[in-house]
Amino acid sequence: MIKKIKKEVIFLVLLLLIPPILALDSDRDGLNDEKDPYPYDFDNDKMPDKWELQNNLPHDRINDKEDPDEDGLSNLEEFQKRTNPLLKDTDGDQIDDYTELIELKTDPTKKNKTLKPLVIPSLLIIFFIFILFLIIKFKPKRLFKKNNKLKKGGK
Numbered sequence: 001m002i003k004k005i006k007k008e009v010i011f012l013v014l015l016l017l018i019p020p021i022l023a024l025d026s027d028r029d030g031l032n033d034e035k036d037p038y039p040y041d042f043d044n045d046k047m048p049d050k051w052e053l054q055n056n057l058p059h060d061r062i063n064d065k066e067d068p069d070e071d072g073l074s075n076l077e078e079f080q081k082r083t084n085p086l087l088k089d090t091d092g093d094q095i096d097d098y099t100e101l102i103e104l105k106t107d108p109t110k111k112n113k114t115l116k117p118l119v120i121p122s123l124l125i126i127f128f129i130f131i132l133f134l135i136i137k138f139k140p141k142r143l144f145k146k147n148n149k150l151k152k153g154g155k
Contacts, residue, residue, distance in 0.1 A: 042059055042060050043059065043060055043061055043062050043063075044062070045062040045064040045076070046076055046079075047063075047075060047079045051079055055084065057075060057085060063075055064076035068085060068086055069084070069085060069086050069088045070088065071087075071089075071098045072096070072097075072102075073085075073097055073098050073101070081097070081101060081108065081109075082109055083097045083108050083109060089108075090108050091108060091110055091111045091112070093111040100112060
């Protein structure tokens with residue numbers, strides 16, 4: 001009976017001690033969670049291991065400044081803006097994440113419907129500039145010839 005009680009007491013003590021021991025370093029990076037600024041980030045690059053693993057990034061080395069999709073946003077910026085670090089264009093609207101965030105100030109996780117309103121006026125302006133160029137290039141010669149004929153005929 002005493003042996004059974006001792007086993008139960010030892011078992012209870014172990015059950016009470018194991019969780020605090022495991023919780024001291026939840027990311028197993030050697031830093032106590034109380035002192036660790038990023039307790040769920042093994043490499044302490046400010047990106048949680050779970051997010052790094054979900055996005056096929058190494059969670060055991062510092063890679064916050066890397067840009068695997070070459071869109072101009074670092075992995076840390078991609079994490080902060082909730083974009084995909086492996087896709088230049090997270091939402092698939094043909095505008096890369098950097099352009100949407102920095103230049104257009106739109107959400108790179110939602111398809112951008114402002115592309116057509118931006119492109120159509122630009123194309124119209126280019127078209128009218130081209131027409132104006134053609135008018136300037138070819139019209140003055142004809143006008144000059146007509147003016148010359150008028151001047152010669154009038155004298």
